[in-house]
Amino acid sequence: MALRSAIERQRRLSFYTFILPWLGGFLLLQAVPIGWGLVMSFTNRSAFGRNLRFVGVENYIKLLTDPEVLYSFWTTLVFTISSTLLAVLLGLLFALLLERNVPGRGAFRTLLFFPYLIPLVAVGWIFRIFLERDTGFLNVILMNLGVTDRAVPWLASFPRASMIVLLIWMSGWSMIIFLGGLSTVPNELHEVATMDGARYFRRLRHITLPLLSPFILFQLVMSFIYAMQEFIRPFIMNPRPMRGVQLTDSAPPPETFFVMAKAYHTIVGQHRFALGLALLWILFVAVLVLTMLFLRFGGVWVYSEVEDKR
Amino acid sequence: MMVKKSSRLTIVSTLLLVPLAILLLTAAGGQEAEGPVEISFMITPADLPDEDIAQFNETHPNIRLVRTEENWTKFVSDAMAGTASDLMRLGSGSDVSYYVERGLFYDMTEMLQNSEKIDFEDIDIQGNIEYRYQDRWYGLGKDYNNVSGITYNRDIFDAAGISYLSETERITYQELYQIAEELTQRNESGNVTTWGYDFSPTWIPFLASDIAYMKGVEIFTPDKTQINDIPEVRDIFKFFAKFPVNDISSNVRNPVPGWSGAAFAADRVGMVQLGYWFGAQLQENEDYEEKYGWAPSPVWEKGGPIVTNNLGVTGVVMYSGTDHPEEAFEVFEWYIAGEIAEKRATTGWGIPPLKSLQDELPRNNEYNRSRLEIALEDAKHFRQAQSSPYITNTMWQGVWTSNIDPLVRGEITEDEFVDNYFEDLNELLEAGAAELQ
Numbered sequence: 001m002a003l004r005s006a007i008e009r010q011r012r013l014s015f016y017t018f019i020l021p022w023l024g025g026f027l028l029l030q031a032v033p034i035g036w037g038l039v040m041s042f043t044n045r046s047a048f049g050r051n052l053r054f055v056g057v058e059n060y061i062k063l064l065t066d067p068e069v070l071y072s073f074w075t076t077l078v079f080t081i082s083s084t085l086l087a088v089l090l091g092l093l094f095a096l097l098l099e100r101n102v103p104g105r106g107a108f109r110t111l112l113f114f115p116y117l118i119p120l121v122a123v124g125w126i127f128r129i130f131l132e133r134d135t136g137f138l139n140v141i142l143m144n145l146g147v148t149d150r151a152v153p154w155l156a157s158f159p160r161a162s163m164i165v166l167l168i169w170m171s172g173w174s175m176i177i178f179l180g181g182l183s184t185v186p187n188e189l190h191e192v193a194t195m196d197g198a199r200y201f202r203r204l205r206h207i208t209l210p211l212l213s214p215f216i217l218f219q220l221v222m223s224f225i226y227a228m229q230e231f232i233r234p235f236i237m238n239p240r241p242m243r244g245v246q247l248t249d250s251a252p253p254p255e256t257f258f259v260m261a262k263a264y265h266t267i268v269g270q271h272r273f274a275l276g277l278a279l280l281w282i283l284f285v286a287v288l289v290l291t292m293l294f295l296r297f298g299g300v301w302v303y304s305e306v307e308d309k310r
Numbered sequence: 311m312m313v314k315k316s317s318r319l320t321i322v323s324t325l326l327l328v329p330l331a332i333l334l335l336t337a338a339g340g341q342e343a344e345g346p347v348e349i350s351f352m353i354t355p356a357d358l359p360d361e362d363i364a365q366f367n368e369t370h371p372n373i374r375l376v377r378t379e380e381n382w383t384k385f386v387s388d389a390m391a392g393t394a395s396d397l398m399r400l401g402s403g404s405d406v407s408y409y410v411e412r413g414l415f416y417d418m419t420e421m422l423q424n425s426e427k428i429d430f431e432d433i434d435i436q437g438n439i440e441y442r443y444q445d446r447w448y449g450l451g452k453d454y455n456n457v458s459g460i461t462y463n464r465d466i467f468d469a470a471g472i473s474y475l476s477e478t479e480r481i482t483y484q485e486l487y488q489i490a491e492e493l494t495q496r497n498e499s500g501n502v503t504t505w506g507y508d509f510s511p512t513w514i515p516f517l518a519s520d521i522a523y524m525k526g527v528e529i530f531t532p533d534k535t536q537i538n539d540i541p542e543v544r545d546i547f548k549f550f551a552k553f554p555v556n557d558i559s560s561n562v563r564n565p566v567p568g569w570s571g572a573a574f575a576a577d578r579v580g581m582v583q584l585g586y587w588f589g590a591q592l593q594e595n596e597d598y599e600e601k602y603g604w605a606p607s608p609v610w611e612k613g614g615p616i617v618t619n620n621l622g623v624t625g626v627v628m629y630s631g632t633d634h635p636e637e638a639f640e641v642f643e644w645y646i647a648g649e650i651a652e653k654r655a656t657t658g659w660g661i662p663p664l665k666s667l668q669d670e671l672p673r674n675n676e677y678n679r680s681r682l683e684i685a686l687e688d689a690k691h692f693r694q695a696q697s698s699p700y701i702t703n704t705m706w707q708g709v710w711t712s713n714i715d716p717l718v719r720g721e722i723t724e725d726e727f728v729d730n731y732f733e734d735l736n737e738l739l740e741a742g743a744a745e746l747q
Contacts, residue, residue, distance in 0.1 A: 046745045047386050048412035133501070134567055150499035156562045239562055240711060241569045248383070249704055251712050253562065268383050270705055272741055
């Protein structure tokens with residue numbers, strides 16, 4: 001008994017010893033700054049403020065009653081839902097198409113996944129140039145095809161849609177996840193169903209999609225969280241002219257002035273730290289609540305082989 | 311195998327103490343070592359090239375000059391941590407009051423008065439006025455310009471059948487608008503192909519300030535915490551809003567490719583207010599002498615007062631927290647009055663801050679002579695831009711940018727635009743004032 005207890009102590013000690021460097025780093029570099037950020041959001045902290053004082057929830061009330069901030073949340077949500085659904089649906093479609101043994105399957109998989117490998121900033125610039133009104137390739141194609149006789153200022157007239165298209169272009173990530181998921185679907189089930197006369201769409205509906213549903217939910221949740229935190233691309237795809245100034249100096253149009261970009265602009269551009277931090281905390285709570293709701297209601301249609309003991 | 315208690319203690323202590331020791335050693339790296347004093351200069355490579363740094367370091371063995379990336383976002387965080395660069399290139403001197411009120415810039419008045427390299431009497435006061443705040447000097451311009459002076463494209467004027475602008479007689483801002491309207495060209499589908507005139511939002515506070523002076527009104531309330539919401543001031547901003555609203559200047563619907571100057575150089579804009587320095591950039595075009603014309607800054611009324619600006623002047627300031635003010639000032643003197651300054655003057659990219667260097671400016675052809683004479687004439691009418699220590703020019707610019715689009719799209723009226731614009735500016739001014747209480 002004493003030996004067992006000594007071994008247990010030894011195990012615990014080893015565990016805590018090995019985790020200690022990480023824990024120290026986490027506390028010092030993450031927990032403390034996050035906590036500091038929370039405390040500061042209840043103050044009047046600015047970049048060069050002289051008298052730091054506690055203002056309670058004043059910053060939060062100011063933000064939650066500001067129509068521009070509320071619009072920013074609204075447009076972020078619209079962008080998030082549209083881009084998430086489209087990227088996941090397209091990823092699923094590509095995965096289902098490329099799961100089959102078709103000629104050039106490897107090449108297509110590589111091509112579709114390739115945009116995901118390009119750094120975010122480069123993708124933003126590619127799209128900025130691609131969608132440019134006068135010299136952009138999209139307008140050149142459309143005008144040569146006779147689809148339109150007028151060069152369309154895509155970034156200016158459809159800023160949010162331009163951003164959504166960009167994310168769809170990067171749906172290769174969803175495809176990879178779903179291809180991985182599809183490989184876990186037992187082939188026997190398809191064989192048995194086929195022998196019973198089930199055609200492709202029936203098998204898709206009753207076998208593939210239910211077994212793939214945990215992957216779909218995972219991808220929806222992750223894409224949702226990432227999209228809610230969209231930050232740099234609105235600045236890169238800002239239709240306003242840039243002149244050797246910092247990319248973030250000029251605010252994007254309201255449609256793509258997403259919450260993260262707005263918080264950054266408030267903190268860095270206007271030196272209003274506390275207000276910007278409060279905005280980030282509101283975003284955090286919003287993402288947390290929406291993700292929990294998503295998981296709660298999304299879980300209803302997700303297939304699981306583990307029995308629900310609730 | 312059991313580990314002894316003392317061994318366990320050693321392992322835990324090592325794991326805890328090693329990172330701490332590394333952290334302390336890293337932090338201690340900033341302590342002074344023997345040898346030359348390091349002076350960091352936050353500036354673009356174009357304004358302080360490597361060869362000039364090497365030349366400085368060779369001739370000043372007591373100092374090691376290093377260039378740091380020009381990044382005012384980083385400056386804010388560095389200044390909060392007390393580790394900003396010793397010297398900084400400031401894009402616009404009109405921000406001096408903002409940073410001085412926050413205790414970030416070094417008062418260089420005595421240094422300048424006692425300098426052996428910079429003759430205080432030689433300083434072109436009018437050209438450097440933005441670097442003086444409450445009768446104290448916080449830096450000098452590296453070179454200045456008549457940024458409200460007009461540069462125009464003769465080919466576009468010819469195409470529109472408009473006669474060239476006079477080099478001596480000033481047009482009014484209303485005439486500028488009318489000419490710009492006539493110069494603007496659209497294609498069959500209605501998209502603008504040539505803008506009559508274009509300006510960057512950065513220009514707005516300065517051009518508005520000129521017009522306010524000429525109208526005899528103040529943009530700010532006396533305590534600088536609010537915009538002076540009177541019809542005369544409202545009209546100034548409505549006037550500038552008309553350009554993008556009527557597609558005479560670039561806007562969200564008809565954006566210029568690149569920025570105003572680049573679009574002008576690409577024959578897409580008829581007129582710009584960029585001033586003397588822009589002439590040096592345009593010389594990169596082969597037919598610059600024939601193609602580009604120069605005109606003095608516009609006035610509000612014919613025969614009325616003349617007020618021009620220099621967009622705050624790009625200059626050099628010193629960080630108040632520098633550990634080596636003497637050495638930093640030595641670099642400052644070299645940059646403003648040394649060999650590098652003489653070289654800069656001969657390029658014609660701006661009028662030197664010292665009167666003695668102004669003879670070095672190029673007058674080799676009609677083009678350079680014309681733009682210089684206009685610039686020097688405009689410079690006689692410089693006034694310190696109306697600004698507030700509670701807001702930076704970048705903040706101001708951001709407010710214009712975010713408010714103009716709904717007006718261009720026709721979603722709001724002119725008055726609603728001005729209301730929103732003033733409301734956002736007042737909010738920033740209020741926050742800036744609260745910061746100093």
